[in-house]
Amino acid sequence: MDYVQKVGGVPVTKGDFTGLPESVKTFITHWVQVCDPKYLYICDGSQDEANEVTDELVERGPLQILTKYENNYIARTDSDDVARVESNIWTCTDDKYETVPHVAPGVAGILGKWCSPSDAREYLQTFVGCMAGRTMYVIPFSMGPIGSPLSKIGIEITDSNYVLLCMRIMTRVSHDIWDLLRASNEDFVRCIHSVGVPISSHRTIVNNWPCNPDKSFIGHFPSRKEICSFGSGYGGNSLLGKKCYALRIASIIAKEEDWLAEHMLIMGITNEKTGKEIFVAAAFPSACGKTSMAMLTPTLPGYKVRCVGDDIAWMRFDETGQLYAINPEAGFFGVCPGTNSKTNPNVMQTFFKNSIFTNVAMTEDGGFFWEGLEDEVVKCPIIHHRWEDKKGVPISVLIFGGKRPTGVPLVFETFSWEHGVMVGACVKSEATAAAESTGKKIMHDPMAMRPFMGYNFGKYLDHWLSLNKAPNKVPKVFHVNWFRVDEDGKFLWPGFGENIRVLDWIIRRCEEGSDDIGLKSPIGYLPRKGSINLEGLDKPVKWDELFSLPKHYWEDDMAESKRFLQLQVGEDLPKKVKEELDAQEKRINEELFA
The missing domain is CATH 3.40.449.10 (Phosphoenolpyruvate Carboxykinase, domain 1)
Structure with a gap:
């Protein structure tokens, strides 16, 4: 030809x-x-092009059709070709x-x-x-x-x-x-x-x-x-x-x-009684529940959640000082094991059509299967109508978190933007399947960006700190931990859709900010006992254990975090972050009691 x-x-x-x-x-x-x-x-992005490429991949063998669903396919890689x-x-x-x-x-x-x-x-x-x-x-x-x-x-x-x-x-x-x-x-x-x-x-x-x-x-x-x-x-x-x-x-x-590119989900949370919606961006290490939170099905009556993005947020302050965010991606990409209709029904509904699965099992009837998938009797069903908004959505809350089985409470609010940056710099989590590691070791993942840093992390923290300037209205910063366990290794918090109860408290702190629902502690503002709505939970929550701050744990944790940053960031660590570390260590030493 x-x-x-x-x-x-x-x-x-x-x-x-x-x-x-x-x-x-x-x-x-x-x-x-x-x-x-x-x-x-x-390439031109047309549907004809998609059909042509898909047909070729099916004919050659890299793709197989999952006949049980609409426009779903499965691929299997060479086992030596790993995720990251x-x-x-x-x-x-x-x-x-x-x-x-x-x-x-x-x-x-x-x-x-x-x-x-x-x-x-x-x-x-x-x-x-x-x-x-x-x-x-x-x-x-x-x-x-x-x-x-x-x-x-x-x-x-x-x-x-x-x-x-x-x-x-x-x-x-x-x-x-x-x-x-x-x-x-x-x-x-x-x-x-x-x-x-x-x-x-x-x-x-x-x-x-x-x-x-x-x-x-x-x-x-x-x-x-x-x-x-x-x-x-x-x-x-x-x-x-x-x-x-x-x-x-x-x-x-x-x-x-002068903007931010972050490893963060974006979600809108609407109080249906007032009609008011608040947009949240949250950073967790890979495989720590960003997608589950972005597509959360609220168990608390009166709340509606809509997803803008489940993994990455690009955020910029406008001329009035409001922080706006877009999801730079167009689709969803995630780790399958543990995902099912109990843990995340909206995710399940999302990928019943127009999806590609890689390295999962295929059932005899042309379906998918993986660890944790139960018998399961659409673009994302809760995608936000503003997810393609060219201006973005206004962010009111930033949240950090990770898998911390001991010591770290369910939620706390930081004292200031600068304190929030320090808390983000100290994010740690159990190693996940998305990283090159094994076992249950707690790993540092500052700002949930450790594998994704594009430049000197000290300068990155400087950049975050520099955004607290007129006319910018910096969001409040929180930290969450859904994964704390008791002495028997059982989760203290039910998680999944019940996380709306924590988000409800966060939203009220942003709207009210009063000590009626917040209690000052050495690490930030904790919920006052009873200020999180626990009505209707299947099992009682061990509140005191969920929010306890063991003195020895936090002394060790702060010393270890300071040492990590001294060794890994050294002279590039911003002075303000050092001051926040010292101030929190002092509060822990003076105010926490065993």
């Missing part, structure tokens, strides 16, 4: 290369020359300390990983010829509603049509991106991905899943706003609009432009 257009000798099988913006043509041409693909396919290759994720800057803090001598830093330009060049050599015999797909996408002043543009080049299909779910892929780039002076983030297996490779392909895990890496280049991923076709390793762009690169852009 003869093709009208060629780029560097490579035939264009779809799309008009000549009509693209010049900066885009330069970007594509460079990587065509490096990767040496057989064909070039310029944190040890091989780095950021390349000329100055090392733009990327990572000044850690103590002999200490391995965990808040980002730096790569020198010379080492990066060596890594990038693996892209030479990596797409030989394969098709190069060019994916234009918007993070956030197309045309929103809070949104950003990206273009991903990949040799995986599975990635193309998933990017269509997770971002807004559209031909309109080209017009938007032509009409504005805005640059775009450059995303380059390859599974690292040219057709001539002798590597054995498992489950129709090409990958090269022995050579996998993900590199970020802030100065040219570029992300390069090699060797893995799985999750955020290959869907470069997700953590790589939406958090690591976006956090750098946010610092430059």
Whole structure:
């Protein structure tokens, strides 16, 4: 077959290369020359394109149809291709300390990983010829509603049509991106991905899943706003609009432009009696319940919850000082085990159609199955009508949290913005399946951003602190812990839909702020006994145990948190955070009693 257009000798099988913006043509041409693909396919985001790619994946075998549902599919990866290759994720800057803090001598830093330009060049050599015999797909996408002043543009080049299909779910892929780039002076983030297996490779392909895990890496280049991923076709390793762009690169852009890119859900909570709605953003480490909270089914009468986003929030103060947030993603991406109609019915309803499942079991009748899934007798059924609002939604509350089985109370309110930043910097949680670790070890995950930091964490905290300035009206900051257990290892709080009772208290603290429902403690304001609505719970709550602050625990915890930040952030730790740490340690030593 003869093709009208060629780029560097490579035939264009779809799309008009000549009509693209010049900066885009330069970007594509460079990587065509490096990767040496057989064909070039310029995506348009249409339904016909989705049908074509899906049919091809089903025919070749990477996808199987889940016949029990509508437009649902299952894929299985090579078992060596893992979810998050944190040890091989780095950021390349000329100055090392733009990327990572000044850690103590002999200490391995965990808040980002730096790569020198010379080492990066060596890594990038693996892209030479990596797409030989394969098709190069060019994916234009918007993070956030197309045309929103809070949104950003990206273009991903990949040799995986599975990635193309998933990017269509997770971002807004559209031909309109080209017009938007032509009409504005805005640059775009450059995303380059390859599974690292040219057709001539002798590597054995498992489950129709090409990958090269022995050579996998993900590199970020802030100065040219570029992300390069090699060797893995799985999750955020290959869907470069997700953590790589939406958090690591976006956090750098946010610092430059005075906004925030955070690992946070966004939800609207409406009191149906008053009709008033409050929007909340909350940061928990991966697999700690963000999606469950974002799609919460309230058990407390009179409340309605609507989801704007379950994973990432981009937030900016407007000219009046109100903080507004958008969800830069278009779909949902999560960990399946433990998800069922009891833990999160809205999530279950969300993925009964138009979903791709990876590495889950398939039942004989064409359904999905995983650990914790009971017999289960739509876009998200509670998606907020403003989720595509180009202005975003107004945020009144920020919440941090994690899996803390002992010592940490169900909820507390911080004393100030600065205290809230310190509390966020001290977030810890049990290790989860989303990280490269095993066991029940409590790990530091500052601001729930440890794996996603794009630049020096000390400067990141400085940036947060700098936002408390006129005319900005900074939100109140809270910390929650649904996971505290008793001496028998049983959860003290029922969780799931009952978490609306805690959110109800948080909302009332924002609206009332009086000591009638809040009690000052060394770590923040705790609920006064009886101020959380417990009416109708199946079992009584052990209030005193749920909110106890064991002196020895908090003395040890504060000492350990201070040591962590001294070792990991060192001289880059902001003075104000140090002062807040010292002040809280002093309050604990003087005010808490065993």
